[in-house]
Amino acid sequence: MNTIVTSREDILEASRELIRQRGISALSIRSVAAACDVSVGSIYNYFDSKADLISAAVESVWHEIFHRQGDAAAFRDTLACIAWMYDRLEDGSKRYPGFFTLHALGFMQEGKAGGKQQMARVWRHIVDELCVVLRSDAGVRADAFTDQLTVERLADTILSLMVSAMMRGEYDSGAVLEIVRRVLY
Known part of the structure; x- marks a missing residue:
């Protein structure tokens, strides 16, 4: 030992x-x-x-999957960021088979409040980072965002679409990119 x-x-x-x-x-x-x-x-x-160990380990996996080391170009615009996120999810699903589904389902069970909070923190961080990209994207139309379609709502919707695709094991960003392209540019 x-x-x-x-x-x-x-x-x-x-x-x-x-x-x-x-x-x-x-x-x-x-x-x-x-x-x-x-x-x-x-x-x-x-x-x-x-x-506590599982929560920290899950957070560590998410961090490893989405760590931006050397990926600065992915954050130059919204479309590049979304494509990068889908690529990271696909890579993560290969490195950690079944992780996304088991993680999401496991922490949604009753009595897993800490896990739900941890998952919410991870996803909040992803939405916040996507908001930064959306706000700094020079290509976005000036009138793209309204009282009904805020940066935060769009970022949350994009993440929801990604999570849905992730749960189905689909990592093609084409449809989401087309939707975002039509809404923003």
């Missing part, structure tokens, strides 16, 4: 690898401790419970 106490990032990296290889249902304090070659108590030094 590893005599050096592992770090939070090592634990999350091992958790992501367990999710990648065996699915989110394989995640437990014991399985992560075994993967890190540390005692169960070492995991509890960083996470108070299995729910």
Whole structure:
């Protein structure tokens, strides 16, 4: 057994690898401790419970999928951003088979309030970033947004369409890009 106490990032990296290889249902304090070659108590030094560990691991997966490292060009305009988001979701579904569906369904069950809050935070962050892109896109018509169609509502609608496609395992951004093109440009 590893005599050096592992770090939070090592634990999350091992958790992501367990999710990648065996699915989110394989995640437990014991399985992560075994993967890190540390005692169960070492995991509890960083996470108070299995729910805390799972929540942090899920957030870590989302961060890995949507991390913008080297992707600055994807945020030059709304259409490029949406295409990039679909590409990231498709890549994430390949790296983490079943993650999106199990994550969404698992946290929507009764008694998963913390998971729902965590999922809402992740999705709120995505909507907020999409709003930034929508507001800074020089190609958007000046009259595109109204009291009924605000930047926030459009961003939320785009994310809803993406989540729906994600749940169906469809990662072709063409239809959403066409809708956005007609509405904004």
